[in-house]
Amino acid sequence: MLVNTYSKRVFNLAYQFAGSYQEAEDLTQDIFLKLYNALRKYDFEKNFTAWLLTLAKNHLIDTYRKTKWEKAHRDEFDEQSAAPEAALGPESGLAQEADRKLVWDGLNRLAPETRVAVILRDIQDKSYEEVAEILDLPLGTVKSRINRGRLQLARILKDKKEDIHGL
Amino acid sequence: MDCKRIQELLSSFLEGDLSQAEMALMESHLAGCPDCASLLAVLGRAQKALAGFPEIEVSPSLKARLIAIPEQKKKFSFSFDFVLKPSLQPVFAAATIFMTLLSFYLFNPDKRNIDRAIDQRIHTGYGQVEKLYAKAGSFTDRLGDTAENVFVSVKNWKIFSGNEDHPYTE
Numbered sequence: 001m002l003v004n005t006y007s008k009r010v011f012n013l014a015y016q017f018a019g020s021y022q023e024a025e026d027l028t029q030d031i032f033l034k035l036y037n038a039l040r041k042y043d044f045e046k047n048f049t050a051w052l053l054t055l056a057k058n059h060l061i062d063t064y065r066k067t068k069w070e071k072a073h074r075d076e077f078d079e080q081s082a083a084p085e086a087a088l089g090p091e092s093g094l095a096q097e098a099d100r101k102l103v104w105d106g107l108n109r110l111a112p113e114t115r116v117a118v119i120l121r122d123i124q125d126k127s128y129e130e131v132a133e134i135l136d137l138p139l140g141t142v143k144s145r146i147n148r149g150r151l152q153l154a155r156i157l158k159d160k161k162e163d164i165h166g167l
Numbered sequence: 168m169d170c171k172r173i174q175e176l177l178s179s180f181l182e183g184d185l186s187q188a189e190m191a192l193m194e195s196h197l198a199g200c201p202d203c204a205s206l207l208a209v210l211g212r213a214q215k216a217l218a219g220f221p222e223i224e225v226s227p228s229l230k231a232r233l234i235a236i237p238e239q240k241k242k243f244s245f246s247f248d249f250v251l252k253p254s255l256q257p258v259f260a261a262a263t264i265f266m267t268l269l270s271f272y273l274f275n276p277d278k279r280n281i282d283r284a285i286d287q288r289i290h291t292g293y294g295q296v297e298k299l300y301a302k303a304g305s306f307t308d309r310l311g312d313t314a315e316n317v318f319v320s321v322k323n324w325k326i327f328s329g330n331e332d333h334p335y336t337e
Contacts, residue, residue: 003233007225015223025229032233096212096219103216122217147178153217154177154210161209 003032009049009124010056016119017060019074019108027063031056050133053120057134061112074108099157106156110149117142118149168192173203177210 010031015024034055042051107115113135120131132142168176173196179185180193197204275281 003230007230007233008222011225011229012222016220021223025226028225028229029232029236032236036236096216099212099216100219103213104220118217122214123220125218143179143184147175150178150210150213151174151206153213154206157213157216158206158209 002035006049006052007032010052013053013056013116013119013124014060016107016123017064017112017115019104021075027060030063031059034059047133050130053134054136057116060116064112074105102157102160103153106153109156110152114145114149114152117145118153121146122150168196170196170200170203173197173200174206177203177207181207181211181214 007028011024011028014027014031015021018024018027035052038055042048107118110118117131117135120126120134121128126134128139128142128146131146132139135142137145173193176185176189176193180190183190185193197207272278272281
């Protein structure tokens, strides 16, 4: 029940954070192990999804600090699994594909706390309030963290594009 | 507002999360600043790219592993439950203190002097025990003699048919 309902969310968060499929599988397993151990401490008045994602986020950041994934490369971005853009022409579709690849790689250059915030808001489409609850931070801090992360990604995208055009 | 401040607000501008005055200020700056305007365009593309990342399905093998966790946990907790007993906590505490002291002793650079001091203490202690033992022995002898004298004196009393002129001797 728990696995069927929440494994996809946890796995996707781990995958988007770590950028490696294998790593994400291991992390998801660790997170569920922690979850089973921590279930006794769960306060029934709290939102379970937010509580679980907080636990997942803490584990991801802790593991990141221990292993420093930023040195490792992210998996090659899988074009086939990207969301289909039926309404776009081939040129526009290609440009978006290139952007996705750059942004996917650029995620590794964000600080782990910023990365999680951006993933939750912009990839997983959570509201600022939900992100604040998961990160256990004030709303204003969350907003400025997400803004900073987006700006950093935009600059990466801009620099890469300029490099490509400069060649 | 300078470009730095404008760029910090770009994300909020895209989401329309600014006051009317700020929005107007941003628009007028963006109209005259190609750098900030191009960053705004790229920011929009980056956000679109992020929103385009698909949700990935969990592999059946991972699901199976996740489902198996509680069973594995039960096995683990069965075999190691005794370790978690609160009654063992003083034992663990004592073991920790012992190990700490032992490590202080084993890894002390002055270990040889410590060994010598311990030897000396043991010898001194042994000597003191020996002396005490010897004293105890002489005290027992004296006590035996006294008891004997008392016994002889009592035997010589008349009421016990003794003869004080020819006293009883052993």
